[in-house]
Amino acid sequence: MNTTPDVLVIGGGMAGIVAGTIAAENGLEALVMRTGQSATAYSSGAIDIIGYPPEGLALKEYFPEIELPFKTPIDGLRAILSLYPFHPYGIIGLKAEDNESIEYVIAHVSESISWLKERLAGSCAALVGDLDRNIFPITALGTTKPTCLLQETMWSDTLNAHPDNVLIFAGFSGHSEFDAQSAMRAYLESQLRTGEFPHKIGHCEVEIAPFGKPYNISSIELARHFDHEGSVDHLTSALKAHVDKLGATHVAVPPVLGIEQASQNQAQIQKELGVEVFELISLPPSVPGFRLQRAMDRVFKKAGGTLLIGHQAKSATIKNDMVESVVAQSPRREVTISPKTIILAPGKFIGGGLEADETGIRETVFNLMPVTSSLYSAEDVRPTNHTNVYSLSPDGHALFAAGLAVDMDFRPIDADGIEHARNLYCAGSILAKYNYSMEKSGLGVALNTGFAAGRNAVKMVREAS
């Protein structure tokens, strides 16, 4: 392992892998270290750019003309950039000439989306979607949510197109993570309320015993089972009886059609049954999130990057405004790395980039100053002061919008607005001033800030050499 890489990325979720890949594709030596599983791998695998403002529906009180959820990510970006200038998307726009920041950000997001779709084409997480519309895939609860990019196996463009369409929600016996009947009921209610097609909706349960196990089956077990050649034949014939009986045109299944083989399995079932089959968006842990992380890791390695799994950055030394070295711990050894630039992308509370206890919120590697959603220091603020009494509050929890404040290059800054070190950038959910759970923007912000931070690091290395 090279302990003097051009770019060291701390954290290998969406933000870190994108930043590392940008560096590697530009011919730099990029090292990404990841200590544990990422929020990216737990996520639904759908890449939201922006669906709602940070306070959810509360904004409608002040701007009744705003249509929520945003019909297109572009509408959402325009609203965010006008109303929340310090949102991470707003930080991207600070580099633009006067009055051009909105178009600059839209062009940046558009470029990052095309970049990602190209890299993931043909992979187990190949994507559909673009900036011109938010799509509304169905979740395993029978609800819908706005998103920009969806894995190809999870979308049907024709479902809502025709009044005669008939949809079946198909579940698996012994798989408690999905209840086809409840999903069917919730979806039917919402279709009748909105008047959208389809109105003919049924449900069924098929019996699959992955690896001989008929009960307590997890999604990941089903997906692994369907990765084996021929294993989808039984599912196809079991579905056929229900499809024929109900005259179904579409079949929705939980996202378990495979880790590597989902797309081939989908194509096979569709061909043999003559219906459209698609996967639903599921609750965590989700197979599509895992597929996304796996596919991204491959993109990074293919670009020539080095991925260290199980290494945790613990501390760093800073000299003359530059990070000189980072000490990391693996299960067997401690290693000191002296990179030219560092991108901090360790996620927020789930990834471990921020820690909170009754005394306040802390950043875990560099002891940087986290800020609240109002940009005050969060170091001495009790986390409970930023939560609502209702855990599922429609206004969200300001705690999720705490994080690091950055300059226009995505370098973390202190209370005086001075960057902590000239060669330290950060990206992803550790950033302050956005609330992914309310906004539906988590992977979009990670993609775009990773893209921006990666480019800034490349520029710095090039200018220094």
Ligand SMILES: Cc1cc2nc3c(=O)[nH]c(=O)nc-3n(C[C@H](O)[C@H](O)[C@H](O)COP(=O)(O)OP(=O)(O)OC[C@H]3O[C@@H](n4cnc5c(N)ncnc54)[C@H](O)[C@@H]3O)c2cc1C
């Ligand atoms: C259940 C769930 C569902 C979600 N669904 C969606 C969705 O549908 N759409 C969407 O757009 N977003 C969704 N999100 C949000 C989205 O997943 C996150 O915002 C995004 O993945 C954050 O990416 P990241 O790279 O910043 O951090 P992460 O993906 O969390 O990656 C950070 C990585 O850094 C590692 N790390 C932390 N500290 C260190 C250290 N000191 N040294 C080395 N490594 C370290 C962690 O182990 C982790 O692997 C969801 C999130 C969750 C939790």
